[in-house]
Each structure stands twice: as structure tokens, then as C-alpha cells.
Amino acid sequence: MSVAAEPVAVAHASALPPRSWRLPIILAVLAVVTFVVFGLFGTDEEVRFAWSRAADAVSLDPSPASPRVIGLIFGALALLASGFALWSAWNRRKVGVWVMLIVGIAFLVSLVAWVGAGGSVPVVFLLTGAIGLSTAIVFGALAGVIGERAGIVNIAIEGQLLGGAFTSAIVASTTGSYILALLAAMVTGALISMVLAVFSIRYLVDQVIVGVVLIGLVTAITNFFYSAALAPNSGALNNPGTLDRIRIPLLADIPVLGPVLFDQRLTTYLMFVLVPLTWFVLFKTKWGLRVRALGEHPLAADTVGIKVNRWRFWAVTIAGLVAGLGGASLTIGSVGAFVREMSAGQGFIALAAVILGRWNPFYAALAALLFGFASNFRIWAGQAGSALPPDLIAMTPYVVTILAVALVAGRVVGPKAAGKPYLKE
Amino acid sequence: MTTTVPETSPAPDRPGWREVLHDIAAGSAIRTVLAVVLSLAIASVFIVFTNEGVQSTLGYFFSRPGDFFQAAGSALGDAYAALFRGAIYNTRADSFASGIKPLTESLRFAGPLIAAGLGIALTFRSGLFNIGGQGQLLMGAIWSAWAAFQLHLPYGIHLIVAMIFGFVGAGLWAGIAGFLKAKTGAHEVIVTIMLNYIAVSLATYLMRTPVLHDMDSGSNPTTRPPDPTAVFPRLLGDGYELRWSFVLCVIAVGVFWWLMERSPLGFRLRMVGLNPDAARAAGVNVSRMTIVAMVLSGLFVGLAGINQSLGRDGNFAPQIDAGIGFDAITVALLGGSRALGVLFAGLLFGALKAAGPTMQLADVPPEILGVIQGLIVLFIAAPPLVRAIFRFLPTPREVTVVGTGRKPALEQKGGE
């Protein structure tokens, strides 16, 4: 007896699987741009990296550097990394996440140095700003991850951010309690989730449709009350102020990292905690195991006695609590007042972050941070006297989102059952 | 289990009017009416509790509840009277000619809603979501506006050329999302939304440059007014704002019907929307259909944009979209993504939009109309919910078909 498949396979080993070149090529293009544009054709005008702010306890001297040298060094690094990616692709191996990180960071550092040429780069401002502008997106992305892992695509995150922002502003203004305001925002997010869940689970309405309708409804309701109540009495109803910054002793004095990570508002700390917590619950606990089963194969979950629709309902509701927090971070965590339609597409950017982050809380938070950085970069680049008109710079985060989704989206596979209602009989 | 018994229930001989009649009998028309009633009821609560007169009575509600109900009644009465006066007939006008003007205004507002609603409906039927009406409309508006004042052509030709520009602009803009979806798998919901924001930025930028802006007229972003040769003539004479562009929107309803129900292209679009796998196996190029559907959708939305830019004598700002791009989604859903449904839904929402200014005069923030609109669609989307509230409605035979003309994609049930 002989097994036939083996000799057949050996005899015609010439035909090999196709190589996937897309990602390595994207990385290579980025690396070449870094090396050539910021390096070879870069500017020699000195740039100073300011590591600390005037008020910081430990003050570091700014480091002067030549943008061209930075471009050359980081460009070379990026070229090496992308060369490795090309080599991996040639050998039909997967390109690791760390390769993308190296190329991405090299590109960003060189870009920042290039833009900041002839002036200084406020590193702390760039990083804190990025975190500040990405907070709501991170919360939204976490909510998206939880929902989609459980099989419910939550387009309404945009509405949950807006609703959370709205109620937290009102509650903080009227009660003066930020804790109540945070709770109110969470409840708002959860209520919107419940409507989404009831319509998609019970009435089998397409999840994207309910999501979009809910966004429209939340927008209309907040706009209505803004005109009817908030605008005429902004002092009493829309004057919440912001959460205090909480300095963590000692840690906050670490140069660069201290002010970025340990001198933040409560909402930011909650974000720092929720990212690993969400990951832990999803991947290390029995609840997480069940939730992930719902998104992959709900019938299999049903056959082992997990009540699919009940679990989905509560998973999305909990996700709503998280998204609501994101809304609070927009008002009492940042601006200090509610503004019409202030979520400005961040809920959708969060959805993009979910996809880029491959439905993993850590990667999704990283992707959200990238969008936050893009937003903050546009602010700084505007101040640094960029030649581009502000109207065009305003597009940056949206263009980045489209590029990111278009370059990465088709490659990744999400939970299989996400978006499909589960119906017995 | 596989069914082995042939279906014996009689089917209608022809789809079309009989099906429509059946739908009415099965309660879908009644349901729509009830959804509207329910939404108005909820909106009434909003109106009552934000009304200042009512709020002042709340302070002594328990001592004199009558005052509250009186105030609430008058607040609602004022609001709905304003709605009627703003949308249908102005009872305070001194002549029929000026009294009927609100109705023509409703039609004027309905035009772009119908056109854009058709565009969104087309993507729903093709299995896509086009949330980018705002961006496409804006592109249609600024491209046609550019042609309307940068080119100088004779009457008739100028209008047609400007329209073609608008169609091209909107179609291309929608095509970007279709192209990305087809070639990279990027989800069209995210892409179209992002393109909305980009379109606003781009339009604002161009409205500050000589491309669209008259640099002598201040720094606010606006276009230059169109040449009179490129403006739609008024339909009912100078007393009314309603223009011939409305007729085009109504014609678009017929075009949409023919395209989706009678043309081979519409047949393939519907096939892709209902079962892309079967479409692929039947030789349909699904990626190409994705692009085609988005571009066609953009053309209909573009008509709405043209309506906005060439249906006026003056210039306009980046806010020209006026929420139409988003409202079009609700119009398509309420209309069940069918030609006639979209027509009626567009007329209804057009009337609500037209009533905005009079509502504002009656001290009701016009944003309430958005709330009503959202609620209607939410209730329409879930017939069982409306039935649970109004028990007497008959039970339909089919699982919910949400306004998109498609069935929900159910998780596969095992065991055959």
C-alpha cells in the first residue's frame, strides 16, 4: 500500500502558491519616501526636539538635530525593515506587526522632523495631544470590538459618543458631579445599545440600517434640545467645565512619559485601564470565550447551551457603557461644553480602528492613537506655519482613515457571524 | 430538513399592482400611517416639555394641573398649526395664490429628497450602503455651479452642460467608494462617511479660492452666483420658488423604476443585492456591479445637488447640503427602496422640511422635524413593534423586509 498524494505532490512541486506583495510594497514605498524625501532631498535647517515643558519638574534640554540626518538614519532603518518584509514575502512568510511599526514610526519621526525644520518640535504636546484626541476613538473602538466579537456590528457608536457627550455635559452642569456625569454618559450609551440590540436581535432589522437611523435620531434629538434648551440657558445647562488633571506623584515627573501618561484626566486613565481589561476579559475569561463564540459561530454556542441572543444583548449593552464614556471624554474630558454634532465622525473612525486593529483591543487602541496623532499633527502643522491651507489640512484624519481602510481592510478577516442576526427555526 | 412537499398556496399572477394591494391589505400602508402617528405623538412630548409656557406651569402642577394641560394643548396646537401652515396651506394668507405657496415649497423641498432618496435606494437594492449622500450632493452642486458661472453659453445648452458637470462630479465622487470597495474591500459605510467630511473641506477650500469664489465679496466661503442661462426656470411663475428641476426629480422616479424593474442592468444589480454568490456563478462581475451601483447612485444624488445649485438665482455656501444627504437615507428606507415609495416618502419629508421656518416662528425648534423623521423610520423598520403597540393589525406572512428591499442575512441554521 502506498499513499498516492505524496509522490504526486513531490513530482510537480514546480507550481508554488502565489506571493502576497501588497503589504511589503506599501511598506517599501513608505520607506523610500522617508529616505528620499526626508533624507536625500531633506532640509538641513536645524530642528530642535523639545522634550519638556517649562513647568516640568525635571527639565531636559532640547536636542538639536538635522532633519536630513534623521531622515537618512530612519529612512535607512525603514528600508532595512521593508527589505526584510520583501524577503519574507518572497519566501511566502507572514510579515510581522513589528515590521509595520518600525516603518510607520520611522516615517512619522522623519515627517515630524521635516515639518519642524527651522523651529522646535514639542514632543510632549504632540504625544499628549494625540492621546487627548484619540480618547473618544479608543473608547469607541473598544465598544466596536466587543460588539463585533459578539456578532453585532455597531454603526451607532457615532451616536453613542454624541449622546454620551450630551448627557454628561447636562448632568455635570446641573448636578456639579462629574461622577454622575460619567454614569449618565454610560447609561446613555447603554440605552442606545439596547435599542440597537432590540431592533437587530428581536426585529431582525439590518444592523447597519438601525445604526445609521439611530445616529440620525440621536443627532436630531441632541440638536433639538441644544436649540430648545442648551443654547438659551448655556450657563445653567451647558457649562460643565472639565475634569481635573490628576498628577500621579513621582511618575508624573519622568521626562516625556510623565506628562504624557501620568498627568491626565480621569477619562484618560479609564482608557488606560479599559484597553487591557477588555483584552483580558475577552481572551482570558469564560465570558470572553462565550462572547467570541457568538461572533464566530452562534449556532455552535447555542448547542452548548449559551443563550445567543441574550448574551448578545448584554454584550452590546456593555459595549454601550464604554462608548458612552467616550462621549463624556469629549465634553468633561476635553472641551468643557457640548457642541452640536461634536462627535464629527469619530465613531466611524473608531470603526475603522476596529478593522485596522484586527478586532484586538490593543491593536485597535494603537490604530485609534494613529488617528489621534493625525488629528493633532494637523493642528501642530497648522501652527508650525505649513503652506497648506487649513481647509485642506482639516481633511487629514479622514484621508488617513480611508487610506488605512483601503490598504489594510481587504486583508483581514473579522468575526464570521458579525452583522448577521441569529434566528432559531 | 429539506422540504419535500410542494408549496401549494396560490401566488399572484403578476407582481405589481396586486402585490401593492396585498401589501396595503396586509397592513403595510396602515402601518406606515401608524408609524407616523406614533412618531408625532412622541415628538409632541418633546415639544410640550421644552415649551416655556408649559414649563412655567410645571412649577405648580399639583396645585393646578389644568394649567399644565391647557398650556400643553396650546403649545401642541400652535406647533401643528404651524406645521400645516408651513407645509400645506397658509391659512393666514390673504389670497389663495399666496395661501397655497407652502404646498409648492413642500414640493420644492421634496425634489432633492426624492432624487437623493432614489440614489440611496439604488445602493440598498444592490446590496450596498451609501451613507455618502452629503459628499456626493456637494460635489454635484459645486461642479455644476462651476460650469454655471465659469462657462458662458446660450440658454438651454448652458443648463444642460452645467447639469452634465454636476452629474460627473457626483458620480465620480460616489465612484471612489465603489472603486475602493470593489478593489480593496474597504467597507463603503466608512469610506462614504469619510468622503462626506473630505467633500465639505474640499468645497470650503474651493469656495475661498477663485475657482468658485468671487474674491471681491468677502472671505466667507461661497460660490459665485450662476449665470441666468444656467438656472432652472420657475415652474409656476415668479410668485413661487418651485422650479423645473422638480419635474426632473419626478422623471427620475420613472427612470429609477424602469432601470430597476425592467432593464437588464437593474436585474443584475438586484441579483447582486439579493445573492452575490449566485450572481457571480451566473457570470455577473460583482466588483464591476459594485462600482456601477455606486456611480449610478451618485448620479441620482447628483441630481439633488444640481437641484440645489441651479435651482436658485444666488450663490451658496458649503452648507448647501442642508441635511439632504442624510435625510435621503430615511427617505429610501421609508419608501422601501421602491420608486413610488421613495416618491411619497420624499413628498412627506419635503413637507416636514418646508415647515421648518414657520415652526421656528411658533417657537418650536425645527430640529424636531429630524426627530420625527428618525422615529418614523425606526418604527417602519420594525413592523412587529408597531403591531405590538397597535394590537389590531394583521400578522404578515413574511419575515421583516426592512426598507432596503432585501431580507436580513440570517446566520446559517445547521441540520439542513
Added chain:
Amino acid sequence: MKLELRGITKRFGSLVANDGIDLVVEPGQIHALLGENGAGKSTLMNVLFGLYQPDAGEILLDDAPRHFTGPGQAMSAGIGMVHQHFMLIPVFTVAENVMLGHEPSKAGVIDLGEARRRVREISDRFGFDLDPDALVEDLPVGVQQRVEIVKALSREAQVLVLDEPTAVLTPQETDELMSTMRALADAGTSIVFITHKLREVKAVADTITVIRLGKVVGQALPTASTDELASLMVGRDVELTVAKNPPKLGEEAFVVEGLTLFGPGGTRLLDDVSFSIREGEVLAIAGVQGNGQTELTEAIVGLREHALGSVRLYGRELIDASVRDVLGSGVGFVPEDRKVDGLVAEFSVAENLMLDRSDTRPFAKGGVIDLAHRDRFADDAIAEFDIRTPGRTTLVGRLSGGNQQKVVLARELGRELKLLVASQPTRGVDVGSIEFIHERIVEVRDSGVPVLVVSTELDEVIALADRIAVMYRGAIIDIVPADTPREQLGRLMAGVH
């Protein structure tokens, strides 16, 4: 544990799937539930497992009546089920799949060590050799089935239901499964073995219940003859062969050479497949499900991109052609899963009959669909193919499986063919329609068209084929004459020469 079902009735709309079914399974017994596709076996077991609620009747365990509103209750009562379509989550590990729903945990945190230990303990007991940390999607189907069995046993199942467990197995794996079943029964587990394969029933069952059209039609012992069991199952003497003349072979019309296809991650879905079919010949592809048959037909029709090699029809190269061009060059395609690839359930019969020709003559003239022609064509097809439908405007989703398949066949045979590719042409189709469809396929062959049939049912392969090609792991392992003994075909299907 003793299981008893009394008068179980389950209706879906007008269809009675189970009609007063009685069944008694004694402890330690292997009880075969025999019936053809669509007889109501799976429905019955889904009722037992709490997935469906019966309209009448009751379930008794050790003589005590029980009522299950969900699988969770059925499981805690001691019923385990290995579903026909595995209830495994592909991206989870073996341990995660086994523990799902009853996870060993402390304060909610999963105790992975304990979970692994459980898997090893049960798998060692039956010599399964399972790696608890392997991802299920990386395992061969035979091993996945063992995961399912371990999953049921880890919940201390005393009644184990196996729903068509051999459909995806090679004959060797089937033998191994049967010895596992015997070992389980000897250890006191009651086993319900659902199948439509007579040979397996005779090999392993202690007692047999036959159901047909939702009713119990008889009891039998494994000593009963195959013919007896077969006629009980289908209700009349079955004709396993199709009457057909010797082939009138013409020129070598369809040639496949070195067809190779890679899946994501570089797995070989098709491995250097070569064969040819002459005019007037049926080449049938035999093989256990999942050995590349689906990919083969899809690659031929153009549904798979990046296929390597050559596919020629009358000398014309089709390897990189689009589906539209392939169909246009005269290829008729009956896809494996009609509900997914063959039909649009929400379209009418008439619309489904013009699915692939909606924009060409004679269905479309001058860019407009010719409704009159569409309706005429539909009426003709309904008459000619005996499609049982209230009318041409009935939605196809409302027809029975057999009639749906006739719609697909009527469409594909409704134009001039140069090649017919029929994949699983009678899956989920009632006996009457099977005969009809087989006759039609033979007619096509007799008209001088080359025919490629793919089937996982060996009976069907033998009935239709002029030559048989056996596929194993994406490769054609051998091409043999139609009169090759079953045993030899079985060995080939297991990859053994």
C-alpha cells in the same frame, strides 16, 4: 440511560417533518435511525436536543418525561450530539471548543490547565490522540469529529446522537469511528446513529428504525438484507442504476491539464489535476467531501481566480476566462449548493430561469428585458422539467429542494451546451426528482455533449459514470472504468492505491 421518544410531531408551516414518531433506545445499544435525505431524521434529533420544540409528543429519559427548551437542558440531562455540520468554532483551540459553555474557571478566569487535562483524559481513553492547543481549523475533518465526540463526553453524555457522522469520512476513518462507537456502547453509552447508508447500518447497529417522509415505517435487525432495508427506506424497490446505452464517444472535447489552485496560506486546494472528457461521455468525480471537488468545478467555470494550468474546451483556453465567458462558450454549470450559488431565493421562478442570460438575446432585446419571452420560456421550462410550482411568479425560495434543482437544471440545459458541469446534482432532492435529474443528465450525454459529474454519493457516481476519477487531497489519484468494484473505489477515496 434509556431514551424514549413518544409520538413526536414537528411541523414547519404546511410541512410535517415528524409525524408521531416513536423510538426506544436501550442503554448500551447502538440504535440506527435510517432514512433518506429529507426523511425527518435531523429534525427529530433537533427536537430531542431542544433546538426545536415539538408540536406534540414527549421525550422520556429512564422513563421520566423531560422537556427541553434549549440544548443546555438536553445536555445537562445527559444527551450529547455530534451534529452533521460540526458545531466547532474554527478559530478556537480544541480545549476552548471542548470547554465552551462549561468552562473550568476561578472567579471567571479560565483555568486552561484544567481544560487541557480534561481533553487529554477523555481523548486518551479512546486513543484519540488530540492536541488540546491545536486550532480546530487546522485539523482534518476526521479529527474534528473526534473533538465533537470529546466535547459531548466531557459533559458526561449518556445518550450520544451521531447525525450522519460518516458523510465527511473516508472508509478507513469510518471504520475507526465504528469501533469508537462500539467501545462507547460497551461502556454503557446509548448511541443513536443517524444515517442513510445501508452498509454502515448493517455493520454497526444493534437495532434499526427506518423513517420515511417523517413517519416510522418499520423496525429491522442488522441481519435484514440490503434490498429489504432499501425498499423500506424509499418505499418501493429502488433502482440504483440508471438505464443508459453504451456511450457513443466522439472527439476529445474537454481537456484539463495540470490544474493547480492555492488557498490562502499556500495550501494546495487543487494539485496538478489532469483529465479529459470525450463527446458523449460522462466522467464522474468520486471522493470524500472536501477533497477538492468544489474547487475543481469552480476553477473550471472561472469562479476561482489565479488557477494555474490549462482548461480547454474544443481547443479554446478557458483558464483565465471570466465566468461570463466560460458560460458564454457553452458550459452549463449546476453548482454544488443551489441555494448559495444557483438561485436567488427572492426572485421568481421565471427570473431565476434567466439568471445568466438577462442581458443577452433572446431575454433582452435592445437593452430591454423581453418580459413576454421570459414568461414563455418559464412556462415551457416548467412543463418540460415538471417543475411543481403554483406558477412562474412564485418565489423560488418557496419551492422544494427537488423543484429548485429542476429550475437550475432547466436553466442550464435551456441553451446550446458544449459541456455540462454538474456538482452534487441530486443533493437534498427527493427520490422522484433524483431519477428525473439523472435521466436528463444521461440525455445530455447521449446528445454528444461531454459531461462532468461530481458527487460524494458513490451510488450516484456509479450510476452515471462512463469513467470514474477519484479525488483525494486536491489531486486525481486515479481514473478507473465505471465497473470498478466498490471496495477498490473506497480504497482510492482514502488515498490508497
